[in-house]
Amino acid sequence: MFQIEAIGGCRHDRQVLRKARLSSLGMQHKQLNYISSRSYIDIAERFADIGFWNVDMSTGEVRGTTGFFRILGLPQGEPFNLYQWTEMLAPEDKEEFRSLYSVSTMGVSVSREVRLLEASRPARWIRIAIQEAGSGDYTAGIVQNITKERVSKATLYRERARLDAFITMLGGLFWAHDVNGILADLRGGERIIGLDKLQIGNRGWLEAVHPDDRMPTAHLWSIGLRDSVASELPCRMLYADEVYRQVVVRMTPVRQENGTLIEWLGLIEETWRRDAQALLPDGAAPLLPQQLRAARVLLGWSVEDLAREAGVSKATVRRYETTGEHTKEATVATLVAAFKRHGLVMTGSPVSLSLQCG
Structure with a gap:
């Protein structure tokens, strides 16, 4: 009898321990999921500046999360539909918005970037994305405030345009390479010395320098x-037309605010153009291809008109305007x-024209 009771007691103890262990595991499992999915959505909406929405295409009724209404600047909970949403957009963007659903019915997810117009503040850019349409009347998507992104892009494009204008004004070759010597940007390489980005990289441009100047x-x-210092290197460089011309190779380091080197910028200035100015009548400036086109437009001339007036072939004018091929002084x-x-x-100035009337 004693033995049976002992066995029974052991079995009971094992059951108690097993229940306690399962209970402990259950508590641990609950602790790992103490943040609800709603909390995750709130975090995503705040940090990514997005909102989630869905629409009943049979009625046009739109429902959204807190982030959705915040981005659109609307009070949460009020009825809202696709027509009202369309009326909030810039007139030029309304058709883009309307095309979202029709494209999604082709079985693809799609997004559009449109502007929100509000009387109380400047226009804001939003990105509207929608999932591929299913078999039912409902479809879902997200909306994201991308105003800062668009402003940043506009600033980048403006800075890029300024750089392009500056390079055009100087009429030379521009490049940028990182601290490891890897070429990151190149303008004018093929036009001037007939080398592409791959060929110019890793000091390939030195092959175009006159042998006497190369070392x-x-x-x-x-x-x-x-020494990480700016340099000016006068030399003769072989152009794409197999003629050596005098240039100045300039390079300068670009640094962060703390002085850390970021990259190198380089410029080949075509000083031969400036020197050739003395060969032109009455101190006129060397003619750039873009100036030639602008001058023709100002006078209302065709290529044939200019060729006749200057006594040159039409092919010479076209070649100079379209390829920038260097023409005899x-x-x-x-x-x-x-x-x-x-x-x-x-x-x-090699980048300006003046019109004399009379």
Whole structure:
């Protein structure tokens, strides 16, 4: 009897321990999920500046989360539909918005970027995304405030346009490479020296330097890189038309506010153009391809008109305008003289024109 009771007691103890262990595991499981899915959505909406929504396409009724109404600037809980949403958008963007559902019915998710118009504050950009339409009347999507993103992009594009204008004004070659020497940007390489980004990278541009200038240029270049200082390297460079011309290779370091080197910027300034100015009549400036096109437009001339007035072939004019191919200084002088006879004068700046009337 004693033995049976002992066995029974052991069995009871094991059951108690098993229940206690399961209870403990259950508590641990609950503790791992103490944040609700609603909390996760709230965090995502605040930090990503997004909101979730769904629409009943049979009625146009739209329902959304707190983030959705916050982004649209609407009180939460009030009835809202697709028509009201459309009326909040810029007139030019309404058709983009309307196309969302029709595209989603093709079995793809789609997004559009549109502007919200409000009387109390400037227009805001939002990105509206919608999932592929299912078999029912309901579909869901997200809305995101991308105003800051658009402003940042606009600033980037503006800075890029300024750089392009600056490079065009100087009429040379521009590049940027990182601290490891990897070329990140290149403008004008093929036009000027007939080399692409891959060829110019890793000091490939030195192959275009005149043999007599190559060693001193490479030496000064290495010193500038070693000491992280700006440098100017006058040399002769072989152009795409197999003619060596005088240039100045400039490079300068770009640093963070704490002085850490970020990258290097380089510029090949075509000083030969400035020197060629003396060959042109009355101190006129060398003619750039974009100036040639602008001058023709100002005078209302066709390519044939300019060729006839300057006494050159139509192919010469087209080639110079479309490819920027370097033309003999005498031919440039002829073009400049033709413009001058009709009151259009190149000033001392290689990027400006002046019109004389009378």
